[in-house]
Amino acid sequence: MKIAGKVFEPLSMSAVDTDAHIGRRLKEIRKLAGLSQAALAVRLNIGQAALSRMENRRDILVSSLRDYLAALGASLRVDAHFEDKAAIVSSLREADFYFEPVDENQLVLPIIGDDLFPPHRDVVFSIKPEYCNKIVDGSKTIELRRRFPMSVPAGTTALIYATSPTRALLGIAVIGQIYRQAPSDIWDAFSSQTCIRRKDFDTYFGDLACGYAIELKHARRLRRPLGLTELRNRFSFEPPQSFLYATPQMREALQYECADIPH
Structure with missing residues (x-):
């Protein structure tokens, strides 16, 4: 904790009370900061009696705690x-x-x-060119993956990299819902949105018990595709087998040069 340019070690629970006593801990901090109760009451624009009651409470509103610490020259942080x-x-x-x-x-x-x-970070998908075109024209709205983190939140930007022979980043979309299901259930629910033949679908998932169906929304082409040579030179980019997380520098370049991407 830093107050008025001085660094103090955080108080341990044993230093004050075995029971959580917020007011008493604040009082100890005030004394460490070298302020009397009367002086701090003036800073807070409250009466000394009100401040005394606060320092005897075991439970204090976060807003009151923030104001108390601000008057000491500190900021409140809760982790x-x-x-x-x-x-x-x-x-x-x-x-x-x-x-x-x-x-x-x-x-x-x-x-x-x-x-x-x-x-969270933008996701780059490696996708065959024919499927990339279907994504950016809006006919393919479900992307399939053998593995994918369920923790990627809805609203994450998806960058579409077209594999050989195109070898360029050419599209952008927004990830919606992510579904983890048995491949047969994915097919029943989303086959019309995947733009893939059943034979290719079965070959891709093989004998996996579960696969991932990733909803892609608001897809569009970049104003200027970024070829692999440029991606390597500018961002040390190497095409992923399935997906990877984009660097902040790549996102900035896309935002200012190639597309309006979500903030």
Whole structure:
């Protein structure tokens, strides 16, 4: 914690009380900051009696807590701590979110504070040219994958890379719902939206118990396709076998040069 340019070690629960006592912890922080109760009451524009009651409460509104700390020259930050085995940690890793673990056994996500929740990243699909054309003309609205992270949120931008012989990034879409089902159920539900023959569908999924059907919405062509040579030179891009996550630099280039992409 930093107050008025000074860094203080966070108070442990044992340093104050075995029971959570927010007011008493605030009082200790105030003393560390070198302020009297009367001086802080003036900063908060409240009476000293009201401040005294606050410092004796075990439960305080977040807005009051924020104002109290702001008067000390500090900002409020609330983090959610997850152990490494928590499901959310696996989901973030699977989706390739940017996040920094505190250590190998803990993940901290900001709830209140200046730090942002880890942003999701655009997905690049490698797709045969004939299917790319069907996506950008709106006739193919379901993309199939043998594996895909369910944690990718709806609204994620999907970048469409056409494989050989085209070898260029030429389209963009928005990911809608993601369905994880038995291939037979995917076929029954979405065959008309996949633009694929049943024989090719069965060959692709083989004997997998579950596959993925990814809804693609608002598909359109880029104003200017980006060929593989340019992608390599500018973004160190290598075509994925199935999909990969786009770099922020690629997203910026697309936003300013090739298409209006979602923010």
